[in-house]
Amino acid sequence: MGKYLRRKIIIYLLTFFFAVTIDWIIPRFMPGDPIRTLLSRAAMRTESMELLYNYYNKVFSLDLPLWKQYLNFWGSLFRGDLGTSVYLFPSPVFDVIKKAVPYDILLLVPAILLSWIAGNKFGAFAARKKKLDNTILPIWYVLTATPYMWLGILLAWFFGVVLGIFPISGAYSFSMRPSFSWEFIWDYLKHWILPFGSLFIVQFGGWAIGMRNMIIYELESEYSRYMEAMGAPAKLIRKYAFRNAVLPQITGLALQLGVIVAGALATEVVFSYPGIGYLLLQGILNGDYFLIQGCFLFIILGVLLANFFIDIIYVIVDPRVRRGMSGETA
Amino acid sequence: MKKGTILVLLLILGTMLLGITYKRSETLYAGGGLWAPPNNWNPITPWAAVTGTIGLIYEPLYMYDPISDEMIPWLAESGGWKDLNTYELKLRKGIRWTDGTFFNADDVKFTFELAKQIPEIHYSTIWKWLDNIEKVDDYTLLFHFTEPLYHEWTTNLYQLPIIPEHLWKDRTKEAILTGANENPIGTGAYLAETYDQDRMVYLKNATWWATELLGIEPTPKRIVYLRALSNNVALGMIIKGELDISNFFLPGVPTIKKFYGIHTWFEDVPYMLSDNTAFLFLNTTKKPMDDVQFRKAVAFAINSEEIVEKVFEKQVLPSNPLGFLPLDGWMKYYDEDVVNKYGFEYNPDIAKSMLKDAGYVDKDGDGFVEAPDGSKIELSIIVPFGWTDWMESIKIIAANLKAVGINASAEFPDFGRYQDELYGGSFDMAINNFGSYLSVTIWTFYHWLFFPISDYMGNGNFGRYDNPEVMELLDEFNRTPFDDVEAGKEIASKIEEIFLKDMPAIPLWYNGMWFQASEAAWTNWPSENGPFHYPSTWAGRWQLGGLMMLTDLKSK
Numbered sequence: 001m002g003k004y005l006r007r008k009i010i011i012y013l014l015t016f017f018f019a020v021t022i023d024w025i026i027p028r029f030m031p032g033d034p035i036r037t038l039l040s041r042a043a044m045r046t047e048s049m050e051l052l053y054n055y056y057n058k059v060f061s062l063d064l065p066l067w068k069q070y071l072n073f074w075g076s077l078f079r080g081d082l083g084t085s086v087y088l089f090p091s092p093v094f095d096v097i098k099k100a101v102p103y104d105i106l107l108l109v110p111a112i113l114l115s116w117i118a119g120n121k122f123g124a125f126a127a128r129k130k131k132l133d134n135t136i137l138p139i140w141y142v143l144t145a146t147p148y149m150w151l152g153i154l155l156a157w158f159f160g161v162v163l164g165i166f167p168i169s170g171a172y173s174f175s176m177r178p179s180f181s182w183e184f185i186w187d188y189l190k191h192w193i194l195p196f197g198s199l200f201i202v203q204f205g206g207w208a209i210g211m212r213n214m215i216i217y218e219l220e221s222e223y224s225r226y227m228e229a230m231g232a233p234a235k236l237i238r239k240y241a242f243r244n245a246v247l248p249q250i251t252g253l254a255l256q257l258g259v260i261v262a263g264a265l266a267t268e269v270v271f272s273y274p275g276i277g278y279l280l281l282q283g284i285l286n287g288d289y290f291l292i293q294g295c296f297l298f299i300i301l302g303v304l305l306a307n308f309f310i311d312i313i314y315v316i317v318d319p320r321v322r323r324g325m326s327g328e329t330a
Numbered sequence: 331m332k333k334g335t336i337l338v339l340l341l342i343l344g345t346m347l348l349g350i351t352y353k354r355s356e357t358l359y360a361g362g363g364l365w366a367p368p369n370n371w372n373p374i375t376p377w378a379a380v381t382g383t384i385g386l387i388y389e390p391l392y393m394y395d396p397i398s399d400e401m402i403p404w405l406a407e408s409g410g411w412k413d414l415n416t417y418e419l420k421l422r423k424g425i426r427w428t429d430g431t432f433f434n435a436d437d438v439k440f441t442f443e444l445a446k447q448i449p450e451i452h453y454s455t456i457w458k459w460l461d462n463i464e465k466v467d468d469y470t471l472l473f474h475f476t477e478p479l480y481h482e483w484t485t486n487l488y489q490l491p492i493i494p495e496h497l498w499k500d501r502t503k504e505a506i507l508t509g510a511n512e513n514p515i516g517t518g519a520y521l522a523e524t525y526d527q528d529r530m531v532y533l534k535n536a537t538w539w540a541t542e543l544l545g546i547e548p549t550p551k552r553i554v555y556l557r558a559l560s561n562n563v564a565l566g567m568i569i570k571g572e573l574d575i576s577n578f579f580l581p582g583v584p585t586i587k588k589f590y591g592i593h594t595w596f597e598d599v600p601y602m603l604s605d606n607t608a609f610l611f612l613n614t615t616k617k618p619m620d621d622v623q624f625r626k627a628v629a630f631a632i633n634s635e636e637i638v639e640k641v642f643e644k645q646v647l648p649s650n651p652l653g654f655l656p657l658d659g660w661m662k663y664y665d666e667d668v669v670n671k672y673g674f675e676y677n678p679d680i681a682k683s684m685l686k687d688a689g690y691v692d693k694d695g696d697g698f699v700e701a702p703d704g705s706k707i708e709l710s711i712i713v714p715f716g717w718t719d720w721m722e723s724i725k726i727i728a729a730n731l732k733a734v735g736i737n738a739s740a741e742f743p744d745f746g747r748y749q750d751e752l753y754g755g756s757f758d759m760a761i762n763n764f765g766s767y768l769s770v771t772i773w774t775f776y777h778w779l780f781f782p783i784s785d786y787m788g789n790g791n792f793g794r795y796d797n798p799e800v801m802e803l804l805d806e807f808n809r810t811p812f813d814d815v816e817a818g819k820e821i822a823s824k825i826e827e828i829f830l831k832d833m834p835a836i837p838l839w840y841n842g843m844w845f846q847a848s849e850a851a852w853t854n855w856p857s858e859n860g861p862f863h864y865p866s867t868w869a870g871r872w873q874l875g876g877l878m879m880l881t882d883l884k885s886k
Contacts, residue, residue: 032746036753036788040764042377045455046782049789055450059508089378090508091369099367099527153562161566169563170528174359174554174572177350177524177531272559274367274527282366287746 008311012304019304023296024073028066032287034086035062060086060290073293082297083290087282093294097276101261101298103171104275107192108260111199116253119207124242126208127215137212144205152198152270159194166194169272195271199264203256207249214245247318251310258306261298354851355885358550361564362577362844363868364557368525372511373491374444374451376870380522380530382555385872387516387532388491391419391438393873394770397862399659401484401770404873405433405492405517407469411811417473417483425539427494429515434468440495448503453490456482480812481773488770488873492517519548519877530555548880550852555867568592571850577867579719579844584643593847593855595865599644602842603864607653607766608720609779610711610727610836611752611792612759618701619709619758619793623688625833628759629674630681631734632727634838641722646842651675652826653775653837655768662815663772663822672830681734690735698737708737709758712751715742720761723838753788763841765790768874771812776804776825779835795834800825854884 035056039049057063060083061072076083082093126132143151160168172178172188218224218241227237265277276295283291314321363381370378373388384390391409393402403409409419425433442463445454459479464472497515498506514522517539520532532553541547558564558578565580567573569590583601586592594601612619612628619625634648647656651673654660685691689702701707711728713720724740731738738759743751751757765778780800781790807821845865847855856863856875861882864875 030746031744031750033749033753036749036786037746039377040749040788042452044452044789045777046784046789047455047458048452050784051450051454052452053788055507084508088366088369089375090510096367096369103527156562156566161570164570168566169558170556173351174529174556175352175354175357178526179350183351269559270562272528272557272563278559279367285745 004315008308012308016300016304019300020077020297021070023293023300024070027287027289027292030284030287034287034289035060037286038086038089060084062289077297082294085283085288085291085294087286087288087291093290096279096291097261097294097298100274100276100279103273104260104264104277107195107267107273107275108199108264109257111196112203112253112256112260115200115203116207116249116256119204120211120246120249122204123208123211123213124215124238124245127212127219128238133212137209140205140208143201144209146202148198148202148266149270151202152195152267155194155198156270167191168194171274191273195264195267195273198270199267207252210252211245211249214248215241218242218244243317247314250313250317254306254310254313255303258303259299261295261302352552352554356551358553358575358852358880358883359556359567359573360553360575360577360867361556361558361567361573362575363866363871364530364555367527367557368530370510371514371522372506372509373493373514373516374506375508376452376491379869380525380555381867381869382520382530382532382553382872383514384489384491384870385518385877386520386553387514387518387522388493389517390488390491390873392487393877394488395862395878396657396659396768396770396864396874399657399770401488404488405438406487409487411478411480412472414811415475415478417475417478419471419473421469421471422539422543423469424543425517426537427497427515427517428521428535428537429494429497431494431496433492433494433517435465435471436468437492437495438471439463439465440499441490441492444493444498444506448506450503450507453486456486477809479808480810481771481808484770484812485774489870519880520553523552528557528559546878546881548877549883549885550880553880568846568848571848574848574850574852575855575865575867576846577844577865578846579842580846581719582643583645583846587846591849593849593857595843595845595856596858600647600842601645602844604647604655604657604840605768605843605866606763606841607649607655607775608723608761608763608838608841609653609766610759610838611757611762612833612835613755613757614793614795614834615755616758617705618690618707621688622832623684624690625836626674627681627684627688627690627734628731628736629833629836630677630684631736632730632836632838633676635676636730637723637726638839640726641719642839642842646839648839649837651830651837653766653779653835654772655766655840657768659770660768660772660775663819663826665819665823665826668823668826668830672827674830674833678730678734685735692735697735698732699735706737708739710739710741711759711761712741712743712748712757713761714745714748716745724761727838752792753786755787755792755794757792760792761838762792772822773804773808776807779829780804791834793834795832797828797832797834800828803828849886851886852883853886854882855879856882 035053039052061069085091085093085096088096126137156168159166167190171191176184176187178184224237224241261276265281267273268275268278280295283295368380370380371383372379373384376384389405391404391406393404395402405421405425407420407422412418421435427433445451446457459475459477461474461476464474466472494515519535519538521535523531523533525531534548534551561578561580564573564576564578568576587594595603612625614620638644638646638648651669652664654664685699690699692698693700699707711724713724721742728738728740752760766775778790782801783794783796787794803821803825807818810818843866856865856879863879865879866874867876
């Protein structure tokens, strides 16, 4: 176990180093100049333009040679400083992300977890019930395959505009200020339900279909047939099938949870929900190196941590991994 | 112990019930000018500041009303040229900063002189032609100029926000240029109350000077300035009456207006006031765009009328050949004779014959003309990806050009690439409007069109049109007293003639001052029948009419 973990940790550290380096390089290869973008919003005289350009270039240390910028980047990273956003000048990137992340977590964690649990249960159930499999599952196929943007707009239009029961934008009413009051919590929930619902529908379908296919595959596999031939009760066979089928689903779940900081860009655009996805998009559009770097850094950390947890969880849920560690061969 | 716990629980419950909700009848919901989460209220960096920082919080010396073409003294009581080199400014007495301190001549002097100390402040160039500022008394200043640039000076009067000396004099250069200036203290009608990622909330300044001195008062107690991430959200909100004023470009307004009673400036076509001119820039450093005849043929080939109809559903107007906005302040310099003589209009036949006369003929029979030297012509027109109205527009332009035999196609790079190509000079043709916005003088417009050439053209003249004569004329125009319209006209006509003869860029249509309002909560919106206020809440435009609009609104 110790050796296994040590090896994993070294691999993760190396991955982190390369991922962060790539994260630093990629924005710098993008066309566009962040300072020009910042200043293009201003109308001013020619002479001022160059002066200002040079000054702000220096403020963001973009006048230094690239290798120096790269070293500075690692240096400030270890101090917990992600730099200043150009798009949101002069906010520090860390503050920008800190403000947006809670919205993402409160929206995405429940959506991913609930859809995962419900989707797996439903998929496993549908695999055994021909009728359900033939009637309801095709609907989920359609919903999952629908362009998300369109589905979101449709939901917003129907529940928000036609029925008028849910608000269609923001995380809480524009007429409110956050406070720990029932009124506010209620308002927050009302704003939360549509983006949550749209994510739930799409992901539920994905999980259910995946589970259903896996279960059918497992039930058709050799060991199931063997057990059946041996006269094992159907319930036991299903239990084994479920345990095998759920493994890839766990990987999927962990990966989903890992990219949570990236938010759900489409959701945030459709429902004007303040999260990090939209910030990242704006960062890219404005060539904001620091914001892009910061957002991706969180994504990298998220994915690595999630993978690390899967590695550990697999030890528990997958006997093959456990056996592999103690030197047995399969 | 138990009693104590219950008491604490009751206390928690009690505070939990105290939410803060704004009253609908006192709150104005506005949108369209906030493109990023609010995070900067620094009037020295207006390009990064939240809309309203200038206008609602910090105020300029003058306001400018583009509809009546009038400069309205604001923090200034009056001002005028004492002689050709001296501008006398008298300030209003009784104006206070929102921290209670009185505003006076020292603040104005400080605001201008700060840019002398710190050349990185964007208006520092004024010190190249301003000699010194003399304080006569607490409310009178004399500006002594070495070389008065009257037109530019007039734009500064309503664009530069005055900052309080007592709060800014001890700030470091860095704090001034890169500070967020949270909790801004100005003289304005509103205070910055609170903000979140998708909103900025302004609270009325109960002791605003203009209420006492001018007898005006903004009606809304609060302005919630919101940021909608997509058009469909803004549209849904305005239909439901949740958004009171929208300065977003919303497609389909002519149709929706009828169904949902949305208020616009004009009751009928074109619905919107004109705000700026979209130009087709031609890269004059590249072949065949370096050929005047070719550029003129392009001008004749483009059907702006078709763009206005198909893309904008007639929400905007096609431009006149000079690109002048249909405003009194600009049109007084519009020389009909010059336009009749050298102007252009949509006429593909003329375009074709012009091409032919200049030697552009189809030699290889592929349906497209070749350059006089026989080389093939293949051009691209660019606009940033996602700017849907412009994307549709350049598709039409490309089709128009193909119709006269010019092989041009529409391309949509992302904004970064667009910027690189446009500013770096590697594009063929591109649409841009960044500096053609309305102002008190055509000087700003021409300064943008004829920006001096450098390696990196980040702020105008993207086609790199090189003509020192026109720059001289423009400086001469700038040096002509603002009131001397006759002298100004003479110079302007010469510039107009050069522009039309050389066609460095082609004016296409006027982008609108997008303005849609809901009458669900607030009435008496500006319109063609009055009240006549320029209905803009964009950054830097509050002082053109947006603030006055607030004083005329009536709660329903």
